Amino acid sequence: MKLSYSLGSLLSVEDLLSCAKKASRFRPEAIWIPETWGMENFAMLGAVSQRTESKIGSSIINIYSRSPALIAMGAATVDTISNKRLILGLGTSSVPIVEGLHGYKFERPLTRMREYVEIIRLALSGKKINYSGKIFSLDGFTLLVKPPRQDIPIYIAAINKKMVDLTWETADGVIFYLRPLSEMAKTISMMQSKRRIDVACQFITSVAEDAQTAMERAKKTLAFYISVGEIYRKFLAENGFRGETEAIYEEYQRSGLKSNHSLVTEKMLESLTICGSPDDCKRQLRHIYEAGVTHPIIQFNPVGDVGESFDLLTKTFSDAN
Numbered sequence: 001m002k003l004s005y006s007l008g009s010l011l012s013v014e015d016l017l018s019c020a021k022k023a024s025r026f027r028p029e030a031i032w033i034p035e036t037w038g039m040e041n042f043a044m045l046g047a048v049s050q051r052t053e054s055k056i057g058s059s060i061i062n063i064y065s066r067s068p069a070l071i072a073m074g075a076a077t078v079d080t081i082s083n084k085r086l087i088l089g090l091g092t093s094s095v096p097i098v099e100g101l102h103g104y105k106f107e108r109p110l111t112r113m114r115e116y117v118e119i120i121r122l123a124l125s126g127k128k129i130n131y132s133g134k135i136f137s138l139d140g141f142t143l144l145v146k147p148p149r150q151d152i153p154i155y156i157a158a159i160n161k162k163m164v165d166l167t168w169e170t171a172d173g174v175i176f177y178l179r180p181l182s183e184m185a186k187t188i189s190m191m192q193s194k195r196r197i198d199v200a201c202q203f204i205t206s207v208a209e210d211a212q213t214a215m216e217r218a219k220k221t222l223a224f225y226i227s228v229g230e231i232y233r234k235f236l237a238e239n240g241f242r243g244e245t246e247a248i249y250e251e252y253q254r255s256g257l258k259s260n261h262s263l264v265t266e267k268m269l270e271s272l273t274i275c276g277s278p279d280d281c282k283r284q285l286r287h288i289y290e291a292g293v294t295h296p297i298i299q300f301n302p303v304g305d306v307g308e309s310f311d312l313l314t315k316t317f318s319d320a321n
Contacts, residue, residue, distance in 0.1 A: 002295040003285075003317060006059060006202055007048075008034035010302060016044070017051055019300065019310045024052035026318045030087055032057040032202070032297055037101050042074040049082035056082055059175055059202060059297070060091035060157045064098040064106070068116045069141055072123035076147040084148050089175055090116060091157030094231060110162050111135060117154055117170050125150050155200060159235055164191065173198035173295070178225060178232045180271045181291050183239045188292035200295035203288070204273040207313050208303045211276040216261070217303050218275035222268065223261035227252035236272075244268055274298065278312070282320040 005023050007016045016039070020031050031054055035041035045056050056078070061071055071090075079086040092098075092109040099106055115133040122129045124147045131138040155173035158164045167174045168191045176184060179201065188199055204221045208214035226233050226248045237245045244265055251260035269275055274284045288296050298317060302309040 001289060002029040002198075004028050004030040004032055004054075004057070004200070004295060004297045005314075006032040006034060006297050006299040009036055009038060011300070011306065013039060013044075015306045017047060018307065020048045021051040022307075022310060023314055024054060026314050028054050029295060030055035030057045030297075032059040032087075032089070034059050035061065036097065042078055045078045045086065046081045049078065049085060053085075055085045055087055057087035057089050057155070059089045060093070061089065062093035062098065063090055063109075063112055063116045064093060064104045065102045068119035068136060069123060069138065071116065072120045072143065073145075075120065075152055076124060076143055076145055079152055080145070080148050087153050087155055087173070088120070089155045089157060091175070092163075094229060096228065108135065110166060113156065113163065114166060114170065117156075120154065124152055153198075155198070159231055168195050168197060171197060173200055175297075176201035176293075178204075178222075178229075178236065178272055180236070180239050180241070181287060182271070184293070185291040192292065198295050199293050200297055201288070201293045202297040202299050204275070204301060205281070205298045205313070206273070206275040206301040206303055207278055207281050207309070207316050209277060209312070211280055213303055214275045214277070214280075215266075215269060217301050218269055218273045219261040219264040220257075221301050222264050222273060223248055223252075224257060226264075227257060227260065240271075241268060278316040278319075281316050285317065285320050 005028050007019050023031060031048055031052055033041055033044045041058050041061055049056050075086060075088050095106045098104050111134050115136050119131055123143055129138045129141045153172040155175050156167040156171045157175040158167045204218050206214040206217040226245055233245050233249060247263045248260050251263060274281050300313060
């Protein structure tokens, strides 16, 4: 069974590279590197590729901050450096990041994603691109470097139904995040009956010998995403957690992130995260596979010392898998 690790936002560059090297001993399916407003993704993927023999994945490269040609250039470069181990994860990101950080308008995400996938695949084919879409027009673009693969796998981060449909139509895999297990099981069953792809889902994960300590760490991360991520807040409200998300967001508006994590319920943790003691986490992982997820991605949320926490995390999931 596939199992991957996501290393990023809560780690320093040095800690991330150290954890990637440690993880390689357990031969995970991939090491995934996120990109928000800290470490640049392609640079980190290149560095991580030198510390592991596993696949490396971007989770995610957003389709507003780079042109499709530039993403194709980055993908070809990293795939060369890593000897054909890249998984290219693409997503739309969110309004605060796209507009507030990058200064672009968050417009036509579905059309934009379709054209990005088409252009990136054309570029990686090595052929000259003459492309005319609703957003992009390219005239005679060709990569100067020969990509080692024309078929770098492309995964799409999907939340709403239209993006889920597009993903199953065009991508090699999907990346889910913060979806209730019951909803995800139904969606996966329905979509896989049309066309089978790799179903990856990233889970906020926190492991400690003391279960309550791990749960507290997971609550803080979950409360953060609900507070600042309107798209996640809306999706969760529509899928069984309306009262909880409203309470968490209202407290965030009143007092910030100081205490609103206390409003995260055990039901939310059980449905949306992996957290608790090692035995708790192994049990939760079994439920995730049973829901139809073919590729769980363990998002490392350290508890205490980063190195010791990661050692416990990898031991837990190497035993479970």
